[in-house]
Amino acid sequence: MDKKIWRAVPVKLVKLLRFIGEMAEVKGYSAFIVGGFVRDRILGVKNFDVDIVIEGDAIDFSRSFADEVKGALVVHHKFGTATVVMPWSIAKDKRFKVDIATARKERYRAPAALPDVEFSSLRDDLYRRDFTINAMAIALSRDSFGQFIDFFDGLGDIRKGVVSVLHKGSFIDDPTRIFRAVRFEQRFGFRIDKHTEDLIKTAIDEDMFGRTERQRIRDELILMLNERDPVKAVMRMHQLDELRFIHPNIKIGKDLKRLFKSIKERYDWYMTSPLKAKNLDLWLIYLMALLSDLDKKGVRDLCGKFVFSRNDKIRLISCKDSCDKILQFLSRKKHLRPSEIYKRLRPLSCETILFMMAKAKGDKVKARIGDFLMKSKDVKIKAKGMDLKRMGLKEGPAIGRILGQILCAKIDGEVSSKSEELTYARRLL
Numbered sequence: 407m408d409k410k411i412w413r414a415v416p417v418k419l420v421k422l423l424r425f426i427g428e429m430a431e432v433k434g435y436s437a438f439i440v441g442g443f444v445r446d447r448i449l450g451v452k453n454f455d456v457d458i459v460i461e462g463d464a465i466d467f468s469r470s471f472a473d474e475v476k477g478a479l480v481v482h483h484k485f486g487t488a489t490v491v492m493p494w495s496i497a498k499d500k501r502f503k504v505d506i507a508t509a510r511k512e513r514y515r516a517p518a519a520l521p522d523v524e525f526s527s528l529r530d531d532l533y534r535r536d537f538t539i540n541a542m543a544i545a546l547s548r549d550s551f552g553q554f555i556d557f558f559d560g561l562g563d564i565r566k567g568v569v570s571v572l573h574k575g576s577f578i579d580d581p582t583r584i585f586r587a588v589r590f591e592q593r594f595g596f597r598i599d600k601h602t603e604d605l606i607k608t609a610i611d612e613d614m615f616g617r618t619e620r621q622r623i624r625d626e627l628i629l630m631l632n633e634r635d636p637v638k639a640v641m642r643m644h645q646l647d648e649l650r651f652i653h654p655n656i657k658i659g660k661d662l663k664r665l666f667k668s669i670k671e672r673y674d675w676y677m678t679s680p681l682k683a684k685n686l687d688l689w690l691i692y693l694m695a696l697l698s699d700l701d702k703k704g705v706r707d708l709c710g711k712f713v714f715s716r717n718d719k720i721r722l723i724s725c726k727d728s729c730d731k732i733l734q735f736l737s738r739k740k741h742l743r744p745s746e747i748y749k750r751l752r753p754l755s756c757e758t759i760l761f762m763m764a765k766a767k768g769d770k771v772k773a774r775i776g777d778f779l780m781k782s783k784d785v786k787i788k789a790k791g792m793d794l795k796r797m798g799l800k801e802g803p804a805i806g807r808i809l810g811q812i813l814c815a816k817i818d819g820e821v822s823s824k825s826e827e828l829t830y831a832r833r834l835l
């Protein structure tokens with residue numbers, strides 16, 4: 407195990423980890439890499455999220471480390487943690503970052519409350535973690551570099567394909583771990599062991615979600631919907647009767663699987679299209695699907711309860727407002743001019759439009775939305791307000807109206823060059 411552990415890890419990263427181990431030693435501390443990175447090394451999954459635990463003062467260590475590597479330092483005094491952002495990257499376009507924490511012990515004074523934290527040993531730090539598979543470490547000190555540390559048989563559980571908590575109070579301490587259990591189970595094709603599943607049921611019966619910080623539940627929900635194949639996790643959450651904590655009216659019918667699949671197909675199609683697609687929130691499109699059976703008030707309440715950002719809330723509510731109406735409009739048999747479709751779709755977020763496309767029953771509707779995205783959405787005209795003023799039009803709303811009409815003519819293919827646009831404007835005047 408110890409020798410294989412660095413297989414396929416970029417040399418640059420191994421060197422950095424060695425440096426971290428040596429620097430910690432110089433300061434009289436010990437450094438370890440912990441959590442998802444270790445788990446994914448064993449599973450052979452690519453993961454460059456580096457979480458370091460220091461037996462010693464992590465903030466003092468991080469200051470010196472950031473100085474040495476010329477990285478940017480962000481300190482979170484309250485938690486005794488720091489992040490160092492390196493001046494280089496491993497994965498494309500993203501500065502490489504290292505999260506560094508002091509080894510600590512947590513004590514939960516009340517169920518689901520934030521814990522009291524006390525600095526401690528690596529073993530205690532690993533014991534406060536969610537599952538055995540996430541509670542393994544690799545030593546970074548010079549004489550034990552690469553040594554695999556596994557106090558709770560995480561390796562055994564990986565071999566068995568099991569998600570298992572470290573102690574029976576785990577979900578009472580932190581019920582968001584229920585989402586995490588399902589997420590890891592479904593991601594790796596593991597199963598939550600019987601004891602852990604019983605503890606989940608007990609925590610649910612005792613309404614532990616009701617006592618948890620809502621933002622944390624929202625963040626876990628987003629992480630779940632960001633999984634590669636979220637429908638599996640959603641189905642499992644449904645089976646464990648956990649979705650009612652998100653909203654009691656969420657219904658999981660057989661159509662949802664089909665809809666999730668269709669969303670992914672539409673999303674992949676759009677993101678690989680020649681358009682310069684901006685980054686879209688795929689999780690939000692899945693959430694739109696999950697909230698299909700809620701009315702507008704239900705969506706509004708849910709956004710408030712889980713403190714979704716203003717931007718997320720606007721997109722979710724506008725989807726609820728317009729999706730069915732617009733789908734009905736787009737399924738009309740008669741010919742629709744591209745500009746008529748443009749006027750309906752342009753005000754909507756791309757997430758809403760892709761959701762509608764995934765939901766649309768007929769090919770005609772899908773094609774109409776597809777044409778809007780590929781041909782009309784980004785059409786621009788060359789005529790400006792100044793041009794219209796030169797024709798004698800006074801400053802005021804009429805200018806905007808006429809520019810809008812020129813745009814529609816351009817979308818419908820009636821004008822193309824600037825001079826055609828201006829001739830068209832003259833005719834309108």
Ligand code: ATP
Pocket residue numbers: 440441442443455457534535536537540541580582583586
């Ligand atoms: P992913 O691949 O989804 O990022 P990860 O294991 O790296 O998985 P993170 O959320 O980045 O997950 O957390 C890093 C580590 O912190 C976990 O591996 C786990 O050891 C610990 N951890 C995270 N959340 C919790 C929690 N709610 N309770 C206990 N330990 C946690």
